[in-house]
Amino acid sequence: TKCGFANFDLQSYKTDEYKQRKVDELAMIIDRKQVMYYYQPIVRVSDGHIIGYEALMRSMTPTLNNPEEILSLANQLNCLDKIEVLTMFHAMKDFIENINQGYIASDSLVFINSIPSQIMSKKQLDEFEEQYQDYLSHIVVEVTENEQINQEFQTIKMSYLNKWHGQVAIDDYGTGYNSGKVLLNLKSHYLKIDKEIVRQIYLDESKQKMVQSIVTYGHQQNIQIIAEGVETLEEMKTLVELDVDLLQGYLLGKPQKSPAKISDDVLSQLLSLKSSKK
Numbered sequence: 327t328k329c330g331f332a333n334f335d336l337q338s339y340k341t342d343e344y345k346q347r348k349v350d351e352l353a354m355i356i357d358r359k360q361v362m363y364y365y366q367p368i369v370r371v372s373d374g375h376i377i378g379y380e381a382l383m384r385s386m387t388p389t390l391n392n393p394e395e396i397l398s399l400a401n402q403l404n405c406l407d408k409i410e411v412l413t414m415f416h417a418m419k420d421f422i423e424n425i426n427q428g429y430i431a432s433d434s435l436v437f438i439n440s441i442p443s444q445i446m447s448k449k450q451l452d453e454f455e456e457q458y459q460d461y462l463s464h465i466v467v468e469v470t471e472n473e474q475i476n477q478e479f480q481t482i483k484m485s486y487l488n489k490w491h492g493q494v495a496i497d498d499y500g501t502g503y504n505s506g507k508v509l510l511n512l513k514s515h516y517l518k519i520d521k522e523i524v525r526q527i528y529l530d531e532s533k534q535k536m537v538q539s540i541v542t543y544g545h546q547q548n549i550q551i552i553a554e555g556v557e558t559l560e561e562m563k564t565l566v567e568l569d570v571d572l573l574q575g576y577l578l579g580k581p582q583k584s585p586a587k588i589s590d591d592v593l594s595q596l597l598s599l600k601s602s603k604k
Contacts, residue, residue: 329356329405344389351387352399356408360386363420364581365430367588368437368552368574371566371600374593378435378466380574381417382581397441410444418458418465425461429584437466437495445479451486462490466516468497480512495552500536517544521555521575528564537568545569559595566599 354360365379385391390399400409417438424430446454455462467487469475487494495516500523519537527533537553544551553565556575565573573596578588588596 329353329403329408348390348395348399349403351385351390352396352403352405354387355385355390355396356405356412359412359416361412361416362386362583363417364583365421365424365585366574366581367579367585368435368572369578369588369596370572371570371596374588374596376431376434376588377572378437378464379421379430379585380437380468380581381421381439383413383417383439406441406444407446410441411446411450414438414440414446414454415457418454418461421464422458422461424584427584435464435466435493436461437468439497440467440469440483442469442475442480445476445482451482455486455490462492465490465492466495467492468495468518469512469514470497475512484513498554500540514549516550516552516572518552518554518574519570524553524555524561524565524575525557526561528560534564534568537565537570541569562592562596563599566596566603 351360362384363381364384365381367376368378368380369375370377383393383396385393385396390396397406397409400406417436421430421436425432425434445451465487467483469480484494486492493515494512495518496512496514497518498520499517500520517540519540523533523536527537541551543549550571552572552574553561553570554574556562556565556573556577558577561575562573562577577592579586
């Protein structure tokens with residue numbers, strides 16, 4: 327699929343110089359791979375161990391630097407397929423470089439956001455497989471439940487992931503229009519509870535009941551539950567009490583280019599909470 331940069335009609339798009347600059351920057355992001363990845367730790371509640379990191383895209387261009395904005399503009403210009411390829415190849419390359427430099431443990435997982443409506447070509451998938459064959463089992467493909475899934479593409483992705491011994495995570499669960507449908511139709515290994523549900527959960531009994539239901543169902547299906555957006559000790563305490571398996575958020579660690587370890591203070595409090603729950 328060709329991106330429509332050359333034929334882009336500024337007037338029909340009702341844009342201005344600022345928006346045109348964003349279009350030019352999108353072309354630069356794709357053609358010159360002007361992105362980097364920051365890593366946020368995902369921490370196991372039972373022992374405080376970092377099982378892996380979510381790879382979060384950051385643009386290196388001055389204006390178009392919001393991942394959601396990049397995806398939105400790429401969608402308008404029919405370039406989402408190129409973003410999917412860039413994300414998979416570049417995130418994996420960067421992840422392995424961090425392992426080689428000692429910033430990430432060699433047994434860590436990498437959670438990579440995939441666009442549900444897009445898939446790499448067979449040639450690209452085979453190239454990816456050959457290039458990263460030693461790390462394929464580390465991959466967890468994140469699929470957001472807020473977007474419409476292309477079932478045919480998802481079936482192909484799953485066949486490759488099964489061959490690679492990779493895994494799947496449902497992202498942003500609980501606030502989208504098709505939560506139940508995605509959960510039933512997609513065999514996932516992880517389910518990430520949306521940060522809007524996590525925020526101040528200790529003050530909201532309905533949120534607590536929702537998480538309790540998700541945890542109960544997930545554990546029955548051998549799905550591990552990840553709580554996203556954990557920012558306070560009160561949130562962490564409530565989530566531990568609700569038997570969530572994994573935690574992700576600023577309290578455990580902010581996204582960084584060279585990932586840092588969880589602080590001793592937070593780790594100590596997490597292990598204390600888990601110990602007192604037994």
